Structures are given as structure tokens and as C-alpha cells.
Amino acid sequence: xxxxxxxxxxxxxxxxxxxxxxxxxxxxxxxxxxxxxxxxxxxxxxxxxxxxxxxxxxxxxxxxxxxxxxxxxxxxxxxxxxxxxxxxxxxxxxxxxxxxxxxxxxxxxxxxxxxxxxxxxxxxxxxxxxxxxxxxxxxxxxxxxxxxxxxxxxxxxxxxxxxxxxxxxxxxxxxxxxxxxxxxxxxxxxxxxxxxxxxxxxxxxxxxxxxxxxxxxxxxxxxxxxxxxxxxxxxxxxxxxxxxxxxxxxxxxxxxxxxxxxxxxxxxxxxxxxxxxxxxxxxxxxxxxxxxxxxxxxxxxxxxxxxxxxxxxxxxxxxxxxxxxxxxxxxxxxxxxxxxxxxxxxxxxxxxxxxxxxxxxxxxxxxxxxxxxxxxxxxxxxxxxxxxxxxxxxxxxxxxxxxxxxxxxxxxxxxxxxxxxxxxxxxxxxxxxxxxxxxxxxxxxxx
Numbered sequence: 491x492x493x494x495x496x497x498x499x500x501x502x503x504x505x506x507x508x509x510x511x512x513x514x515x516x517x518x519x520x521x522x523x524x525x526x527x528x529x530x531x532x533x534x535x536x537x538x539x540x541x542x543x544x545x546x547x548x549x550x551x552x553x554x555x556x557x558x559x560x561x562x563x564x565x566x567x568x569x570x571x572x573x574x575x576x577x578x579x580x581x582x583x584x585x586x587x588x589x590x591x592x593x594x595x596x597x598x599x600x601x602x603x604x605x606x607x608x609x610x611x612x613x614x615x616x617x618x619x620x621x622x623x624x625x626x627x628x629x630x631x632x633x634x635x636x637x638x639x640x641x642x643x644x645x646x647x648x649x650x651x652x653x654x655x656x657x658x659x660x661x662x663x664x665x666x667x668x669x670x671x672x673x674x675x676x677x678x679x680x681x682x683x684x685x686x687x688x689x690x691x692x693x694x695x696x697x698x699x700x701x702x703x704x705x706x707x708x709x710x711x712x713x714x715x716x717x718x719x720x721x722x723x724x725x726x727x728x729x730x731x732x733x734x735x736x737x738x739x740x741x742x743x744x745x746x747x748x749x750x751x752x753x754x755x756x757x758x759x760x761x762x763x764x765x766x767x768x769x770x771x772x773x774x775x776x777x778x779x780x781x782x783x784x785x786x787x788x789x790x791x792x793x794x795x796x797x798x799x800x801x802x803x804x805x806x807x808x809x810x811x812x813x814x815x816x817x818x819x820x821x822x823x824x825x826x827x828x829x830x831x832x833x834x835x836x837x838x839x840x841x842x843x844x845x846x847x848x849x850x851x852x853x854x855x856x857x858x859x860x861x862x863x864x865x866x867x868x869x870x871x872x873x874x875x876x877x878x879x880x881x882x883x884x885x886x887x888x889x890x891x892x893x894x895x896x897x898x899x900x901x902x903x904x905x906x907x908x909x910x911x912x913x914x915x916x917x918x919x920x921x922x923x924x925x926x927x928x929x930x931x932x933x934x935x936x937x
Contacts, residue, residue, distance in 0.1 A: 528590070531562040531709045533716040540572025540602040542778065543723065543730040545579050551717040552587055558715065562707065563591045565610060571601025573732070574626050574642055581609040581645075585652060594703055595619045595693075600681070601626075604663060608649035614703055615684035615693040622663040622681030639664060655691050722771075729772025732830065739817065739834035741765040747842045770820055779820035787816030876928060879903065879920045883933055886916045896930055905930045 532555040536544065555563055565584070584591050584606060593599070593607035596616040600623045607613050607621060615621065626642050643664040650660035662670040662680040669676040687693035697703045704711055728734055745762025770787070773779035793809025814831065821827025884898030892907035896918055908921055908929040922929035 528562040528707065528709055530558065530560045531564060531707065531714050532558065532560040533564050533566060533714055535716075535718065536565050536567045536569060536603070536606065538569060539731065540569055540577050540580070540606070541731050542573070542576050543726040543728070543772070544572075545576045545583075546726060546778075547719045547723045548580055548583060550723075552583060552589070554717055555589060556587075560589055560715070562709065563587065563589050564703070564707075564714075565591060565593050565606070567593050567595050567599045567603050567607055568597045569599060569603035571603055571624070574602055574605075574638075577602030577605045578645065580606050581649060584609040585649075592707065594700075595621060595684075596700070600624065605646055605649055608646065608655070608660065609652065611653065612694045613687070613692060614695045614697055614706065615687055616697060616699065617684050619684050620681050621687055621692060623679050624660075624663040625666055625679050626664075639666075650692075659690050659692060725768075726772045729768060730778070735769070735821065735827075736830040736833045738765045738769045739830055740837045742769065743834050743838040744841050747838055747845065769817070773820045783816045783820040785816070786812050786819070790814075790816060876903070876926065877923050879928060880923045881920060883917065883919045884930075886912050886914050886918050886930075889914050890930070896928075903928055907931065 532551075534548065534551045534555070536548070538544075552563070590612075591610040592612045592614060593610035594614050595607060597619055599607050599619075599621045602624070604621050604624045613621075624642070624646060626638050643661045646660040646664050647657040650657050658670055659673060659680065659682075661668075662673045664679065666677060666679055670680070674680045682690065682692055684693055684696045688696050695706055697706055701711070704714065729738065742762045742765040745758045745765065748758035766787070770779055770784050774784070790809045790812030793805050793812060796805050796809070817831055818827035821830065879898060882898050884896045884903070886894060887897050887902065888894040890896075890905065890907040890912040892910070892912075894905065894907070894912070894914075896903050896905045898920065904926075905918075905920075905928040909931045912918060912930070912932050917933040918930040919933045920928060921931050
């Protein structure tokens with residue numbers, strides 16, 4: 491064996507050692523802790539139904555996370571779904587964020603929640619959690635129009651492609667009337683548990699709990715910051731739900747109608763004001779309403795009240811238009827505002843019809859016309875009709891300066907002089923009678 495061959499063996503061993511070391515370094519570089527050197531992480535809850543109020547909260551939360559210098563956002567998603575328009579806006583917010591976003595699903599992320607998760611950079615799920623079932627439905631609980639379903643399927647597919655996920659899986663979560671071999675039969679929609687989602691590339695990691703999630707991300711629990719919705723934002727989320735919007739408008743309008751049939755300002759009027767107040771407060775906090783919309787509503791109410799005192803329908807019509815404009819413009823979407831108001835008006839008309847059938851139209855008219863009758867037995871005595879005194883003669887019992895007392899046909903009558911001072915005992919004649927006012931003048935003496 492030559493010296494050169496003996497010398498080359500250590501060299502080969504050294505080269506082999508360097509290759510192994512390089513491989514280990516590559517593996518370490520690809521490990522979660524090395525690939526994710528996050529300095530500040532923020533936890534943001536995405537819970538309950540997806541609606542415009544949630545969108546408003548998340549806009550603030552993402553802006554606050556960025557201002558805090560966060561480089562990681564964990565969206566804790568637990569939702570049955572909600573409005574696809576709100577989900578679309580939230581999805582855009584997530585994918586355009588300069589901060590790395592992880593969607594953490596420990597229960598469910600159905601429908602709109604699935605779309606939000608697909609826009610995140612990573613999806614992490616826990617055993618027993620689910621994702622999918624994203625077919626849009628209408629208010630009756632049925633599948634939406636084919637155009638809406640098709641458009642939503644395209645959006646889901648585009649979101650899936652952001653992180654190179656299988657687009658067929660995304661469409662299978664939306665399209666009912668199509669078979670996807672190996673995924674689902676026709677007539678159903680696809681939903682995935684955690685393990686199946688990981689197999690299909692719809693979950694980047696499966697962890698047992700939050701602690702394992704933070705370990706996977708390389709984040710310490712005591713360094714994790716949470717951004718929670720404020721009380722006002724929680725109210726806004728509740729109020730901006732389409733169902734609650736319609737309910738508040740129904741309560742507000744029905745309260746006004748009931749108040750018209752009830753004497754005084756009572757419970758119905760108070761509840762009506764509270765309903766409208768809550769409607770505007772929620773939309774104002776959510777960023778959809780402003781003082782112009784509130785002012786239009788208040789102006790409309792004032793014009794409707796003015797209509798009671800000013801004859802003609804112009805003022806009332808302007809008030810009605812002002813109220814409708816304020817309510818609709820305050821809504822996050824004009825079409826949704828008109829739909830909610832239309833439902834409320836329909837219910838209000840039905841209630842008004844029932845009240846008129848029960849109390850009659852007089853029950854409404856009596857709110858604006860005095861209906862009390864002054865009766866003698868209740869202590870009221872109407873003034874006597876004294877028009878029969880006109881032209882009759884009498885005598886002044888007291889001086890008239892200009893008021894005094896005269897005597898006509900044996901009756902004592904309060905009277906006033908129509909031509910200056912009249913001395914007592916002077917003959918007089920009645921020249922004018924206006925209600926209880928009797929005007930006399932000195933009677934000319936015949937020669």
C-alpha cells in the first residue's frame with residue numbers, strides 16, 4: 491500500500507464528516523425553531539359567526555399588532571361560518587398582512603372560517619377539529635344561487651393556491667352538485683378532520699393543544715400577547731349581524747306604531763328608542779355609521795313630529811325619506827340595509843293592521859285629536875248662549891268704565907261699554923254679542 495493511499499484515507503474520512511455535518515446543519519436550519527425565529531407573537535381570537543363587526547375588530551387588531559412590532563399573528567379560529575362578504579374582506583386583510591399569520595383551529599372552521607384559514611401562511615389543527623363545509627347558504631338554510639356558489643368556489647380555489655394547496659379540495663368543500671373522485675360523492679360537501687387535512691395538505695401541522703402549538707412555533711407562553719375585542723366591538727359584532735339588524739329595526743318601528751295607540755309616552759316608545767340607539771351605536775363603533783347618518787335619522791323623527799302640527803303631507807314625506815336614508819346609510823351594506831328595513835316595514839304594517847282591527851282607526855286618531863268630553867256632572871258648566879240679547883234694551887245698574895253690570899228683562903248681565911263711560915241708571919241697548927261678551931251702548935232718548 492502506497493503512502494499516498496494511506497494519506498488519502500484520513501482525507502476521505504474528513505470529507506465524509508464534513509458532509510454529515512453539513513446535512514445536520516441543513517436539517518437544523520429546516521427545524522421549526524430555526525425556521526421561525528419570531529421575536530413578538532400576538533394571539534387574536536376569531537370566534538362565533540363571521541360578520542362585519544368581526545371585520546372591523548380584526549382591522550384594528552392587525553394594525554395594533556403591526557404597531558407593536560409583532561412578526562407573528564396566531565388567529566384562533568373557532569367559527570361555524572357566516573357572511574361570505576365579510577369573510578372575503580377578512581381574507582384580503584390576512585393575505586396582505588406583512589406579518590406571518592398562522593390559523594390555529596382547535597374546534598371548527600367551517601364555511602367562511604375555512605376561507606379565512608386558507609388565506610393564512612400556515613394552518614395548524616388539533617385532533618378532533620374540522621375544516622371545510624363551505625357551501626354558501628341563504629337565510630332559509632338552502633344552498634345559495636348557482637352564481638354565488640360558483641364565485642365562492644373560485645375564491646376558495648384561489649385562496650388554496652396561495653400556499654400550493656390542492657385546489658380540487660377547496661372546490662369540493664363548496665360545490666354540492668359535483669363529484670370529486672377520492673374526495674366526495676355528488677350531493678355532499680367536503681369537510682376534513684385534522685389527520686385527513688394534513689394528508690391533503692390542508693393542515694401544515696397537527697398539535698395536541700395550545701402548548702404544543704407554541705412549542706412548534708418556538709414561542710414562549712409568557713411572551714405571547716393577546717388582542718381582545720373591546721366591549722363596544724363585542725356589541726358591534728352582535729348588532730351588525732343581519733338577523734339582529736332586522737330585529738332591531740322591527741322593534742324600533744313596531745314600538746313607534748304601538749306608542750301611537752297608547753296614551754302618553756310609555757314602555758313601547760322607550761324600547762323603540764333603545765332599539766334604534768343600539769342599531770346606530772353598533773354600526774358607529776364598527777365604523778359604518780357616522781354623525782351624518784345619525785343626524786338624518788333624528789331630523790326625520792323631528793319632521794314626522796312636525797307633521798302633526800303642520801297640515802300637509804310634504805313635511806311627513808321628507809321626514810320618512812330622512813329616516814330611511816339614515817338607517818340604510820348607517821348599514822355596512824346598502825343592499826343589506828334595504829333588505830333589513832324592508833323586512834321591518836313589512837312586519838310593522840302587519841302589526842299596525844292588527845292594532846287597527848282591534849282598537850279601530852279612532853285609537854290612532856285619538857292620539858292627535860282631543861277626545862275628552864267635559865260633562866256637567868263632572869263639574870263643568872258651559873257658558874250660556876246670550877245671542878238672544880242682541881238689540882234688547884235695559885238699564886245700567888252700575889257705571890260702565892267700560893265694564894259693569896246692566897239689567898235686561900229682569901236679568902243681571904255682565905257687559906262692557908262700546909262707546910265710553912256710561913253712568914248708572916242710564917238706559918242702554920245691546921249692540922253686539924260675542925260668546926260671553928255683551929257690548930252695550932247708551933240708548934238715545936227720544937224727544
